[in-house]
Amino acid sequence: PYYVGLNQNLFLQASLxxxxxxxxxxxxxxxxxxxxxxxTTLTYELIRSxxxxxxxxxxxxxxxxxxxxxxxxxxxxxxxxxxxxxxxELVVCRYNDYSSRCYQGCVSRFxxxxxx
Numbered sequence: 001p002y003y004v005g006l007n008q009n010l011f012l013q014a015s016l017x018x019x020x021x022x023x024x025x026x027x028x029x030x031x032x033x034x035x036x037x038x039x040t041t042l043t044y045e046l047i048r049s050x051x052x053x054x055x056x057x058x059x060x061x062x063x064x065x066x067x068x069x070x071x072x073x074x075x076x077x078x079x080x081x082x083x084x085x086x087x088x089e090l091v092v093c094r095y096n097d098y099s100s101r102c103y104q105g106c107v108s109r110f111x112x113x114x115x116x
Contacts, residue, residue, distance in 0.1 A: 001083070004074050005074065006074055006075065006076060007073055007074060007075075008073070008074050009056075009071050009072070009073055009074075010071055010072060010073075010074050011060075011069070011070075011071040012069070012070055012071060012086075012088075013062075013067060013068070013069045013070075014027065014067070014068045014088070014090055015066060015067050016066035016067070016092060017066075018066065018092075021065075021095075022094055022095040022096075023065065023066060023092055023093070023094065023095065024065040024066070024092070024093050024094070024095050024102050025065070025066050025067065025068045025090055025091070025092060025102075026050070026068070026090060026091040026092075026093060026101060026102035027047060027050075027059070027068050027070055027088060027090055028047075028049060028050055028089045028090060028091050028101065029045075029047060029048050029049060029088065029089040030045075030046040030047045030057075030070075030086060030087070030088040030089075031043045031044070031045050031046065031048070031086070031087050031088075032044045032045075032046060032075075032077075032084050032085065032086050032087075033077075033084070033085050033087070034077040034081030034083065034084060034085070035085070036083075036085040039085075039087045042077065044075070044077070046072050046086075049106065049107045049108070050104065050105050050106045050107055051106035051107070051108055052106075054072055054073075056072045056073035057070065057071075057072045058070065058071055058072070065095060068090065
């Protein structure tokens with residue numbers, strides 16, 4: 001566990017450990033939950049499909065393609081939950097493969113009309 005007060009900035013770093021220098025790392029989705037075993041019922045999205053959902057989420061520059069640095073302002077799920085758990089999905093792609101997920105950025109999905 002990592003303890004931090006409410007409304008403080010929490011800084012995170014994800015690192016890719018590979019001998020291949022032509023790989024890049026992309027933060028696709030980060031979801032918070034008060035339950036470490038359930039990231040679907042009561043959740044808060046920080047970033048989804050590369051689209052920032054929380055106004056306090058920020059990304060930092062990293063000189064290494066295999067490292068992503070990001071953070072957000074801490075919060076709580078009402079007062080009845082003493083802890084917040086974070087689950088993030090990252091994508092590994094080839095450097096300069098502009099058709100890969102890493103280079104698409106924010107992907108918003110639109111609902112289709114179910115009419116006739």
